[in-house]
Amino acid sequence: MDSILIHANTHTYPVYIGENIRFQLQELLPKSYDSILIITDDHVARLYLDDLSNSLEGSSVHTAIIPAGEQSKSIHSFYELHSQAIRYGLDRSSLIIALGGGVVGDVAGFVAATYMRGIDFVQVPTTVLAHDSSVGGKVAINHESGKNLIGNFYSPIMVLYDVSTLHTLPLKELRSGYAEIMKEAFLADEKLLWDVMELDLTHNDNYERIRHLEKGIQIKANTVEQDEKEAGKRKFLNLGHTLGHAIEAELGYGSITHGEAVAIGLLFAIDVSEKEYAINLHADKLFTWLTNNHYPLNMDNVCIEALLKRMKMDKKATNQRIQMVLLEEMSKPVLIEIEDTTLRSYIESFFAKLQNWYGH
Numbered sequence: 001m002d003s004i005l006i007h008a009n010t011h012t013y014p015v016y017i018g019e020n021i022r023f024q025l026q027e028l029l030p031k032s033y034d035s036i037l038i039i040t041d042d043h044v045a046r047l048y049l050d051d052l053s054n055s056l057e058g059s060s061v062h063t064a065i066i067p068a069g070e071q072s073k074s075i076h077s078f079y080e081l082h083s084q085a086i087r088y089g090l091d092r093s094s095l096i097i098a099l100g101g102g103v104v105g106d107v108a109g110f111v112a113a114t115y116m117r118g119i120d121f122v123q124v125p126t127t128v129l130a131h132d133s134s135v136g137g138k139v140a141i142n143h144e145s146g147k148n149l150i151g152n153f154y155s156p157i158m159v160l161y162d163v164s165t166l167h168t169l170p171l172k173e174l175r176s177g178y179a180e181i182m183k184e185a186f187l188a189d190e191k192l193l194w195d196v197m198e199l200d201l202t203h204n205d206n207y208e209r210i211r212h213l214e215k216g217i218q219i220k221a222n223t224v225e226q227d228e229k230e231a232g233k234r235k236f237l238n239l240g241h242t243l244g245h246a247i248e249a250e251l252g253y254g255s256i257t258h259g260e261a262v263a264i265g266l267l268f269a270i271d272v273s274e275k276e277y278a279i280n281l282h283a284d285k286l287f288t289w290l291t292n293n294h295y296p297l298n299m300d301n302v303c304i305e306a307l308l309k310r311m312k313m314d315k316k317a318t319n320q321r322i323q324m325v326l327l328e329e330m331s332k333p334v335l336i337e338i339e340d341t342t343l344r345s346y347i348e349s350f351f352a353k354l355q356n357w358y359g360h
């Protein structure tokens, strides 16, 4: 088992990474709890809930199961989970465990952050994408106007990443998670970038995957430790998300996965960076890798005006002025404000390029 320590503003917590470590949950917890609520979704519950609850002894263990998918990051689920916590009699010394992907982690984390003004929580990520979402303390639910508009910064006391659970992950979700690894690679690790560019996701073995996940977590950790509340440097982790989040909300939460939307946003950000800074960041190679791995990139029926409106709701925007993370060179992110008219023409030419690339 490997571990990475994260130094948050409030406390330091470990991220444990290893095969089958879900069975060691009890012994890895820093203290014992009288009452524990495991929050998970209905897919993950069928696969791993028993393993986790059976590994906890000496506590009253309760479970709350939300429907799988992005639509559960809602005010309705949030309220329902609070109601269940109240019904089970959780108090300030209780623990919430988030067992699942980023959806469970984000909503359960936000419940933990707000239940009785905050109780301990542990992240037990089960997706590739959740190497990103379980670290750094962003917890949130969506609003129909935009992603993660209601939330907080609230760090878990521990992350237990049992990479054996990834064996059951569908290819679509593997793809989704690798979009965030690609993002991290462009931001800070060119070697990782070329490693992943070599990868056929259908033949990816777990040994290689663990190496990629650990590198991604380390990049995230280095960033959030310097700027947890996103006053500056942390905004770089949003590379690809300005357009990505707009696409996700515009197509309807759950129509495409978060990572699939980020992949399109990342390709766009790389394309714009190449134009702004007259450099070659290999957008063409990224496009080839994305199409070889069957990322959905067809934006034919997406309304650009609607996307622009949504991009103004992005948390990096100030006074409705859109800010984007770009790369002025490889591994050198910058945050720049882009005029609406310039952005519109960039999106138009990007969508045209996608059509053109597809045509060949």
Ligand SMILES: NC(=O)c1ccc[n+]([C@@H]2O[C@H](COP(=O)([O-])OP(=O)(O)OC[C@H]3O[C@@H](n4cnc5c(N)ncnc54)[C@H](O)[C@@H]3O)[C@@H](O)[C@H]2O)c1
Pocket (backbone or CB within 6 Å): 041, 042, 043, 044, 047, 068, 069, 070, 073, 100, 101, 102, 103, 104, 106, 126, 127, 128, 129, 130, 132, 133, 134, 135, 136, 137, 138, 139, 147, 148, 165, 166, 167, 168, 169, 170, 173, 176, 177, 257, 258, 259
């Ligand atoms: N807080 C953050 O810093 C942060 C970072 C990145 C993304 N996010 C958020 O994370 C969410 C996406 O997370 P996600 O991609 O993990 O999606 P997800 O939680 O919806 O999981 C994807 C699907 O895989 C299933 N699943 C999960 N683990 C499985 C396993 N081991 N085997 C089989 N099926 C499994 C789930 O039931 C679900 O159907 C988005 O809402 C995004 O905004 C948050």
Ligand SMILES: O=C(O)C(=O)C[C@@H](O)[C@H](O)[C@H](O)COP(=O)(O)O
Pocket (backbone or CB within 6 Å): 132, 136, 138, 147, 148, 180, 230, 234, 235, 237, 238, 241, 315
């Ligand atoms: O941790 C961060 O900071 C990130 O930006 C990571 C993103 O991958 C993640 O999707 C995050 O939830 C986006 O945050 P938001 O503040 O733009 O909603």
Ligand SMILES: [Zn+2]
Pocket (backbone or CB within 6 Å): 180, 241, 258, 262
């Ligand atoms: Zn993301």
